[in-house]
Amino acid sequence: xxxxxxxxxxxxxxxxxxxxxxxxxxxxxxxxxxxxxxxxxxxxxxxxxxxxxxxxxxxxxxxxxxxxxxxxxxxxxxxxxxxxxxxxxxxxxxxxxxxxxxxxxxxxxxxxxxxxxxxxxxxxxxxxxxxxxxxxxxxxxxxxxxxxxxxxxxxxxxxxxxxxxxxxxxxxxxxxxxxxxxxxxxxxxxxxxxxxxxxxxxxxxxxxxxxxxxxxxxxxxxxxxxxxxxxxxxxxxxxxxxxxxxxxxxxxxxxxxxxxxxxxxxxxxxxxxxxxxxxxxxxxxxxxxxxxxxxxxxxxxxxxxxxxxxxxxxxxxxxxxxxxxxxxx
Numbered sequence: 001x002x003x004x005x006x007x008x009x010x011x012x013x014x015x016x017x018x019x020x021x022x023x024x025x026x027x028x029x030x031x032x033x034x035x036x037x038x039x040x041x042x043x044x045x046x047x048x049x050x051x052x053x054x055x056x057x058x059x060x061x062x063x064x065x066x067x068x069x070x071x072x073x074x075x076x077x078x079x080x081x082x083x084x085x086x087x088x089x090x091x092x093x094x095x096x097x098x099x100x101x102x103x104x105x106x107x108x109x110x111x112x113x114x115x116x117x118x119x120x121x122x123x124x125x126x127x128x129x130x131x132x133x134x135x136x137x138x139x140x141x142x143x144x145x146x147x148x149x150x151x152x153x154x155x156x157x158x159x160x161x162x163x164x165x166x167x168x169x170x171x172x173x174x175x176x177x178x179x180x181x182x183x184x185x186x187x188x189x190x191x192x193x194x195x196x197x198x199x200x201x202x203x204x205x206x207x208x209x210x211x212x213x214x215x216x217x218x219x220x221x222x223x224x225x226x227x228x229x230x231x232x233x234x235x236x237x238x239x240x241x242x243x244x245x246x247x248x249x250x251x252x253x254x255x256x257x258x259x260x261x262x263x264x265x266x267x268x269x270x271x272x273x274x275x276x277x278x279x280x281x282x283x284x285x286x287x288x289x290x291x292x293x294x295x296x297x298x299x300x301x302x303x304x305x306x307x308x309x310x311x312x313x314x315x316x317x318x319x320x321x322x323x324x325x326x327x328x329x
Contacts, residue, residue, distance in 0.1 A: 101316075101328035103136050106287075109303050109316060113285035115224070119252045120263045121279060121305075124289030129299055129320050130265040133289070134228050135160065136325030137263065139169030142180055147220045149213060151183040151229045153203065157196055167325050181216055185209075189234070204238040206247035213251070217260050227255055231265040236275060245278050252282065284308050301326075 107114055114120060114137065124130050131154065138148050152160055160182065164171050174180035184199035198216065202208040217225050236244055255262045268276045280286055286305035292298040302315040318328045 103140070103325045103327070105316070105328045106133070106137075106301075106326065109301070109313065110285055110287065111306055113306060114261065114263070116284075117256045117259050117261060118284035119256065119282060120261065120285045120287070121283045122263065122265045122287050122289065123268045123304075124265075125267055125269065125291065128289035128291045129318070129326065130289060131155065131230055132163070132320050132325055134230050134263065134265060135163045136167055138180075138226070138228060139164050139167050139325075141226045142169060142171075142174045145179075146224045146226055147179045147181075148174075149181050149183060149216055149225065149227045151185050151200075151209075151213070151227070153185045153189075153229070153234055154231050156186050157182045157184050166322050168323070178219075183212060183216070204235060206239065206243070206251070209235075210247070210251045210254070214254050214258070217255060217258050221258065223259070225258070225260045227260050227262045229262065229264040231267070233267055233270055236266070236271055241272060241275055244275065248279075249282060280305065301328075 110120070122130050122133060134150075138150055141148050150160065161171050171180050171182075175182070181198055182196055184194045184196040185203040187194040187196075188199065188201055188203050198212065200208055200212060213227060217227060232248075239247070252262055266279070268279075271279075283305060284307060285303070288302045288304050290300045290302075292300075297319050299318050299320065300315045301318055303311045303313045305311055306313075316328050318326045321327045
């Protein structure tokens, strides 16, 4: 085969063949790089072909990035010394919570004044727990074998019996043994007839009151008798001030001489100031009960007077338990 001159398309034409047999040019999809002086390639005699060398192109896959100089990591900021932490403020150690105290704690607070001959005042507004305290005291006294006289002015005797039963003391057994006497001063205030064996037909007559209490207390001569008067508020408003102070002083003196402990409940805020002061000076012991209107269960008891002297004792918080009476918390 003899290779002739290039045709118009830039290819080499074979000599002796018609141009009609020429195949259409093939357009390469990628540039073909022909190396110079490739073996097996014939060059026409007497003709030197000069072909500029085509630099080889090295293609890099698209997914592969060219090597780049690694970026220098940013310099770390210089370490700043933290200011020394201020020492935490010393806090006062918390006081350990007080253990719950039973009803008997009231005897510790009053330092024997509830068990000795004398006059004790339990002061407080309605709902502070005065009657509950007296009911608990009566039940406690009866269990110890001490006889009790209980004068009811603010509640019916049946209500008192029910409350004492809730506290675990059945008054009927002590009444049958004549160790517990309820003096009904409540029923006659409404001009009704009392069914009690002992009652006050003239509840605002001091002579009638003194005669009834002294006469019944003499039955227990030589014993530690307790007389609970709940309450004297109405009596104090019905009797003139001078007569009340004189008559009450005489009553308290006679009971004390017989060895009795007289315990009365009162709301001092409802009494004339002079009367309240006279009762306080007369008393051996004064216990103030208060309540917090925002919390129906929160109450306080503070001993204001002990052994006829002012007392400086912290108030004690307590709650009323229907089955236990006062529970100090």
